[in-house]
Amino acid sequence: MSERNDDRRKFLAAAAAGAGFVAIAPGIRLVEIAAAKPDSEPVTAKVRWGMLIDTTRCQSGCTECISACNKENHLGETTRPRTDAQWIRKIDLKELKTGRVLSLPMMCQHCANPPCVDVCPTGASFKRADGIVLVDRHICIGCRYCMMACPYKARSFVHEPHTDQNPEVPRGQGCVEGCTLCVHRVDRGGTPACVEACAAAGHNAMLFGDLNDPESAIAKRVREVKTTQVRADLKLDLGVRYEGI
Amino acid sequence: MKAIAIAVLWGLTFAVAYAAEPGRTPLPAIEIAKPGQCVEPKDVIRRDHMKFLRHQRDLTMHEGIRTKKHSLNECISCHASPKTGSVIGEGGFCQSCHDYAAVKPDCWDCHQPKPGQKSVAGARP
Numbered sequence: 579m580s581e582r583n584d585d586r587r588k589f590l591a592a593a594a595a596g597a598g599f600v601a602i603a604p605g606i607r608l609v610e611i612a613a614a615k616p617d618s619e620p621v622t623a624k625v626r627w628g629m630l631i632d633t634t635r636c637q638s639g640c641t642e643c644i645s646a647c648n649k650e651n652h653l654g655e656t657t658r659p660r661t662d663a664q665w666i667r668k669i670d671l672k673e674l675k676t677g678r679v680l681s682l683p684m685m686c687q688h689c690a691n692p693p694c695v696d697v698c699p700t701g702a703s704f705k706r707a708d709g710i711v712l713v714d715r716h717i718c719i720g721c722r723y724c725m726m727a728c729p730y731k732a733r734s735f736v737h738e739p740h741t742d743q744n745p746e747v748p749r750g751q752g753c754v755e756g757c758t759l760c761v762h763r764v765d766r767g768g769t770p771a772c773v774e775a776c777a778a779a780g781h782n783a784m785l786f787g788d789l790n791d792p793e794s795a796i797a798k799r800v801r802e803v804k805t806t807q808v809r810a811d812l813k814l815d816l817g818v819r820y821e822g823i
Numbered sequence: 824m825k826a827i828a829i830a831v832l833w834g835l836t837f838a839v840a841y842a843a844e845p846g847r848t849p850l851p852a853i854e855i856a857k858p859g860q861c862v863e864p865k866d867v868i869r870r871d872h873m874k875f876l877r878h879q880r881d882l883t884m885h886e887g888i889r890t891k892k893h894s895l896n897e898c899i900s901c902h903a904s905p906k907t908g909s910v911i912g913e914g915g916f917c918q919s920c921h922d923y924a925a926v927k928p929d930c931w932d933c934h935q936p937k938p939g940q941k942s943v944a945g946a947r948p
Contacts, residue, residue, distance in 0.1 A: 620886035630853050706887065714884050715933055719930035743935040768945045 614767030618781035626690075626817065627759055628709070628789035629773070630796050630805060631682055635783035635823040638670055638681035643784065646775030650760060651747045652740070663734035663749075665757040666772055680823065682696040683772065683784070686711060686732040686757035688807065688817030694733065703754075709789075709817050710759045718753040725754060729809050730734070732756045759786075759817075789817070851923035853927050854914055856905045872898075873928075897931065898939035911936045 615621065622741040646756040647666045654662050692711045694703045702717035703724045713724075713733075725733040732757040740750050746762040749755055760770035766773075773784040786787070787796035799805075805819040834875050850872060863875070879893040891897045902916040903909055910917040911931055931935075 617889040618880075620888055702858070704885065707887065708887070712884070714882060716884070737930070743933065745899070745937070745939050748933040749934065753933070760885070762889075765889055786868040798879070 579726065588821055594691070601616070616626055617765075618640065620823045621694050621706055621765075623707045623709075624692070624788040624790060626709040627764060628787065628800075628817040629688075629694060629759070629770070630785040630799055631818065631820050632783045633680045633682045633820055635781050636681045636683065637781060638679065640681075640779065640781065641668060642779040642781070643772035646771040647757075648715050650744065650763075650771035651749070651758075652742055652744045658738070661735075661737045663736055663755055665732075665734070665755070671715075682820060682823065684730060684808075684819070685761075685772075686728075687814070688757075688759060690815035690817070691695060692814065693729065693812075695728040697723045697727040701724065710761050710764070711756075711793075712758055712761065713753065713755055715748065715750070715755070716755040720752045720754060728756075729814075841929060845872070849923070851914065851916060851920040854904060855902070855916075857901055859901075862897075868888060876930075895934060903936075903938050908938070909936045 586605050606755065609688060644666055651665060653665060665785060667684050669684050670679060670683060688709055688711050690705075690709065691783055692705055694711065695705055698704075699721060700717050700719055702714045702719070703711070704714060705711045710763070720735065722733075722735055725731075725735065733754050735754050736749060736751050743749055747758070760768070760772075769786045770784075773786045776782065776784040785796050787794040788802070789797055792801075799821075800819060803821055805821050806823050807814075807816040807819055808823075810816075828947040863871075868875075874899075875893040876895055879888075879890075880895070883894070899910050904912075904914050904916065906914065909915055912918060915936070917928070917930075917936070
């Protein structure tokens with residue numbers, strides 16, 4: 579690699595970082611950012627979306643991530659909290675011997691080997707090439723096997739009919755659903771609503787990014803500090819990791 | 824036998840004639856609020872819109888392809904009634920024709936029949 583070429587690369591990298599989305603025409607960008615794929619391109623296994631949750635920063639009693647999820651995906655419309663869909667929930671843990679307490683959000687862990695996909699009789703529960711585990715409601719028959727198979731209690735059944743959906747997040751009675759990692763935002767180069775809300779609240783306990791990209795903030799972080807997969811003994815290779823548990 | 828055949832033919836001729844006559848047969852009230860060019864020729868989209876939607880739905884769901892051409896949300900944003908803001912209900916673009924054809928699509932069990940798609944911008948760290 580010549581020196582000139584190196585300079586050019588540095589310039590391009592700086593331009594990409596500074597200019598953000600420089601659009602020449604709709605859909606065509608001066609500097610293509612690796613994260614934002616064009617709408618016409620399928621997702622690939624080159625990307626593995628993941629999330630890192632720093633439990634030392636997560637505040638007990640704070641529910642910003644839950645409210646953001648409910649707002650984005652139009653959950654929690656009814657007044658039946660026992661049966662309402664829940665895509666993300668907060669858990670408070672206490673180590674009995676030492677009295678150490680910590681709080682963390684729990685949701686679909688976006689496993690590389692998801693048990694919900696193994697048990698689904700129709701193929702509705704599936705893993706996208708980029709590691710996001712989803713339910714195809716067009717195929718889901720609402721049998722709820724996946725809810726039983728999931729070790730993280732991450733899936734919910736929709737008991738009530740809905741009319742107030744976000745146009746980007748179709749959902750309705752009779753199907754199972756769970757955290758989509760805000761796939762409609764991620765496909766357009768955004769971050770999940772919970773991550774955004776956590777940062778907006780100043781906690782910065784959630785970090786979202788591409789685990790396969792060695793330059794991404796999340797990949798650097800998991801390389802530097804010890805992170806934990808919940809129930810790692812199940813060998814599910816989770817996309818969501820926790821720090822400080 | 825021949826007589827029956829002729830009678831049937833006569834009957835058919837009348838039926839066709841009556842159908843063509845305005846006012847005799849109820850027709851779907853299709854209101855097009857924003858006249859313009861659809862993404863496909865009119866005769867193609869009328870017959871095959873369900874195939875386009877189905878194809879696009881699988882691509883979007885499983886491969887994350889979010890092109891606008893055959894997206895249901897794009898249909899809705901163009902065809903929503905200015906009165907109700909929806910493609911279903913009284914005078915709704917989708918419902919008026921499906922009622923006429925006695926077809927009950929289950930799109931609206933999950934999908935939002937009103938436009939309002941938010942485009943999410945914002946860069947990742």
